[in-house]
Amino acid sequence: MSWISPFRLQRAGMLSMNRRNVDYIGRYNDRASYPLVDNKLKTKLIAAEYDVSTPQLLQVVRQQHEISHFRELVDELDGFAIKPAKGSGGKGITVITRRDGNQYIKASGAKVTLATLERHLSNILAGLYSLGGTPDVAIVEDLVQPSASLADYSFQGVPDIRIVVFQGYPVMAMLRLATRDSDGKANLHQGAVGVGLDIGTGHSLNAVQFNKAIHLHPDTGLNLANIAIEDWQQMLLMASRCYEATNLGYMGVDLVVDAQKGPLLLELNARPGLAIQMANGRGLLTRLKAVERLKRPHFTPEGRVAFAMETFAQPVQQA
Structure with a gap:
């Protein structure tokens, strides 16, 4: 693998946070569209209309009395995920991979009781993990079983793929792998591994x-x-379709590859971070400008993906 220092990255078109906020998020993202991506439940519903698959929705818990229905649901499940609809940065997400008698085993291997999960649902409803601390709803989803080709690379957590999409064009991508440092979560700031991916091949x-x-x-x-x-x-096409679904010009699309169901959308982010540039060893700015210079933009996801795969393809660098 090759490596480019931060100084060389800047010369190679590294996008700064200030420029991202003003020239891309501020300019291309209509704030009226933010509720679609800041709420995982709304994201799931709108994604289905644009042929973008998501993990199966098992239950939505909106009020305290509905927690009793959760008890009935999980009594027949071995694995599932609980998520706050308006959570960010992976906060409040609990993944249960299996059961051991009356106890539930988290992805980290820790055991929790049904009472612990019910308290967690109550905390979600109270807004403990939501943006701004506002009241929230809890989503219970089917457990994602990562494909064998990727699962072995990650430590405990499910590996996911972040694709930055600009004006509907997938411009940069990375694989995020959980580590012991990141506590099984695919968060680069907490110590997860970021692997840059060639837009042309997925390598x-x-x-x-x-x-x-x-x-x-x-x-x-x-x-x-x-x-x-x-x-x-197919993953690039799913990411590109999210442009029509949300009308957001600059966003991060997070996907996983399920062993049985293939690519699934996890969530969307209207303010994607910039660590993807370090993972790729290349700056985003050059690619964003290439899209902005287009005199005839492509009006279909298929056209945008074909352009991106050809224009932003990179030779695979071996160690």
């Missing part, structure tokens, strides 16, 4: 942890240089 390019280049996953020990994402073009 890995560079890998970073805490903004430093790495070649092996710190916990699994696997080489990160030869990863290939399944159903890559």
Whole structure:
């Protein structure tokens, strides 16, 4: 894998936070569309209208008395995920992978009781994890079973793919792998590994942890240089369709690859972070400007994806 220093990245078109906020988020994102992406339940409903699959919705808990229905639901489930609809940064998400008698096993291996899960639902409804602390609703989803080709690379947590989409064009992507440092969560700021992905092929390019280049996953020990994402073009199409679904010009699209159901949308982000540039060893600005210079933009997801795969393709760098 090759590596580009932050100084060289800046010269190569690195997008700064201020420029992202003013020139792209501020300019291309209509604030009227934010509720669609800041609320996971609304995201799921709108995504279904645009042929973008999401994990199966099992229950929506809106009020305290509905928690009794949750008890009935999980009595027949081995695995599931609980999410606050308006949570951010992975806060408040609890993933149960299996049961051991009357106890539920989290992705980290920790055991919790039904009473603990019910208190968690109450905390979600009270707005403990929501943006601004406003009252929230809880979503109970089917458990994502990551494809075997990716699951081995991640430590406990489900690996996901972040794709930055600009004006409907997928311009940059990375694979996020959980680590012991990140407590099984795919959050780069907490210590997850970011693996840059070639838009043209879905193959890995560079890998970073805490903004430093790495070649092996710190916990699994696997080489990160030869990863290939399944159903890559389909994932790019799903990401591109989210532009029509939300009307947001600049956003992050987070997807997973389920072993049985294939690519699924996890959530959308109207303010995607910039660490994806470090993971790719390249700046976003050059690609964003390439889209802005288009005299004839493509009006279909298929056209935008074909353009992106050809224009932003990169040769795979071996370690």
